[in-house]
Amino acid sequence: MNHNRRIILAGVSAMALFAAMPVAAQDFIIVASTTSTENSGLFGHILPIFEAETGIEVRVVSQGTGQALETGRRGDADVVFVHARALEEEFVAEGYGVQRFDVMYNDFVLVGPGEDPAGLRNAADAVAAMTAIATTEAAFASRGDDSGTHVAEMALWANAGVDPSGSWYLSTGSGMGATLNTAVQVPAYVLTDRGTWLSFVNRGPLEIVFEGDPVLFNPYGIILVNPERHPHIKAEQGQVFIDWIVSEAGQAAIASFTVDGEQLFFPNVSGQ
Amino acid sequence: MMQIIGLSLRVTLTAVVIACVIGLPLGAVLALARFPGRGAVVVLSNALMGLPPVVAGLVVYLMLSRSGPLGSLSLLFTPGAMIIAQTLLILPIVISLTRSVLEDLWAEYHEQLRSLGASRLRAVPTLLWDGRVSLLTGVLAGFGRASAEVGAVLVVGGNIADHTRTMTTAITLETNRGNLGLAVALGIVLLTLTLMLNAAAWGAGQWARGRLG
Numbered sequence: 001m002n003h004n005r006r007i008i009l010a011g012v013s014a015m016a017l018f019a020a021m022p023v024a025a026q027d028f029i030i031v032a033s034t035t036s037t038e039n040s041g042l043f044g045h046i047l048p049i050f051e052a053e054t055g056i057e058v059r060v061v062s063q064g065t066g067q068a069l070e071t072g073r074r075g076d077a078d079v080v081f082v083h084a085r086a087l088e089e090e091f092v093a094e095g096y097g098v099q100r101f102d103v104m105y106n107d108f109v110l111v112g113p114g115e116d117p118a119g120l121r122n123a124a125d126a127v128a129a130m131t132a133i134a135t136t137e138a139a140f141a142s143r144g145d146d147s148g149t150h151v152a153e154m155a156l157w158a159n160a161g162v163d164p165s166g167s168w169y170l171s172t173g174s175g176m177g178a179t180l181n182t183a184v185q186v187p188a189y190v191l192t193d194r195g196t197w198l199s200f201v202n203r204g205p206l207e208i209v210f211e212g213d214p215v216l217f218n219p220y221g222i223i224l225v226n227p228e229r230h231p232h233i234k235a236e237q238g239q240v241f242i243d244w245i246v247s248e249a250g251q252a253a254i255a256s257f258t259v260d261g262e263q264l265f266f267p268n269v270s271g272q
Numbered sequence: 273m274m275q276i277i278g279l280s281l282r283v284t285l286t287a288v289v290i291a292c293v294i295g296l297p298l299g300a301v302l303a304l305a306r307f308p309g310r311g312a313v314v315v316l317s318n319a320l321m322g323l324p325p326v327v328a329g330l331v332v333y334l335m336l337s338r339s340g341p342l343g344s345l346s347l348l349f350t351p352g353a354m355i356i357a358q359t360l361l362i363l364p365i366v367i368s369l370t371r372s373v374l375e376d377l378w379a380e381y382h383e384q385l386r387s388l389g390a391s392r393l394r395a396v397p398t399l400l401w402d403g404r405v406s407l408l409t410g411v412l413a414g415f416g417r418a419s420a421e422v423g424a425v426l427v428v429g430g431n432i433a434d435h436t437r438t439m440t441t442a443i444t445l446e447t448n449r450g451n452l453g454l455a456v457a458l459g460i461v462l463l464t465l466t467l468m469l470n471a472a473a474w475g476a477g478q479w480a481r482g483r484l485g
Binding site: 043074202 | 337338339340343344346348349430431432433435445447448449450451452453
């Protein structure tokens with residue numbers, strides 16, 4: 001029994017060592033960002049360039065915009081990189097963020113079943129398209145999660161004077177990808193950012209049925225979490241990342257990211 | 273890929289070991305000791321076996337967040353946070369199963385053990401050793417729960433590439449990218465690993481039985 005106990009003890013101490021192994025201690029920051037930037041593969045393209053230039057590792061936690069801002073509010077991220085301008089400005093006004101910088105934009109598109117039961121291909125503008133969905137009560141899948149995409153969708157409904165509810169309106173409460181997977185099965189119309197759509201594989205019967213209205217432009221902003229609120233924030237490294245992403249090098253890295261030969265994000269620093 | 277598998281195993285196995293170190297003695301005490309409120313503790317530990325992983329994750333998140341009581345440890349979005357959350361998930365299983373196994377053994381053997389002069393406390397190691405095969409099943413159930421869950425590790429780990437991405441969070445990510453084929457392939461890898469581990473545990477049990485009678 002003693003012998004066996006010694007074996008168990010050795011096993012336990014080996015495991016403890018295993019657990020305590022250091023995780024390559026080095027300079028890193030945590031960026032709370034959105035599923036659209038992560039799922040599209042943008043970070044996989046630009047971050048290695050940044051890390052090679054500066055030696056600062058960027059750890060991205062991808063969440064919906066609402067959740068990402070909450071992560072910043074709690075001081076659990078050094079930088080937030082999101083897309084819901086009104087919420088971002090509120091974040092800065094409340095003193096949680098230092099300053100908002102324009103970074104880039106992409107655009108939203110309406111995708112839906114190819115046969116297009118609500119006739120969105122003929123819609124004059126985005127608001128008319130939303131109205132057509134509501135009046136024909138064609139199935140529509142909504143994020144329903146306070147993400148930047150959800151906020152943009154609600155603004156479109158408000159402009160159309162529609163209070164979306166009823167059995168045709170499916171609020172998934174999930175990320176963009178999960179919502180698209182749902183829409184494929186129904187099939188339903190859905191508002192998505194172009195980046196997630198282009199890199200989305202499981203498209204089923206869905207295709208782009210409406211695009212190009214300027215109200216569908218989707219600007220991304222980057223904000224350093226305020227070190228006066230959260231003293232542990234890595235303000236210096238975070239600022240290096242922000243400075244880089246709005247610099248020529250960072251903007252060129254964003255512009256050079258393509259999926260199937262198509263550029264997904266358009267540098268937007270001139271808007272500052 | 274190897275890194276993701278390695279991290280998954282490291283997090284889950286560490287959580288299993290910690291849960292055993294804490295849970296086996298606690299379960300034994302619960303089985304043999306008599307104290308007021310014991311029934312309530314038994315019911316609580318049984319009920320916590322059904323704790324939804326995402327709730328466990330949320331509790332750990334709120335504790336470890338910079339705005340939470342343990343924020344200064346800077347553990348959020350690290351493998352350490354994931355180990356804590358999974359330990360919380362496995363612990364009730366280990367405690368409940370240990371209690372149940374030892375209660376039965378004690379009922380069966382307590383006269384024999386008493387006649388040998390063993391007190392309740394002294395009987396604990398013997399009972400644990402006698403119940404090792406049943407206990408191993410409980411430990412494997414705990415491993416299964418932890419290796420399969422995604423809710424807790426996603427919330428406290430953040431699914432950061434090359435850092436806190438495990439098998440299950442990678443499967444979630446690929447599902448969200450509509451990469452259903454890759455997601456299923458990863459699922460098969462995870463299942464194969466679990467199968468191998470269970471086979472190894474079974475083999476070890478058989479070997480021990482053959483050797484020790």
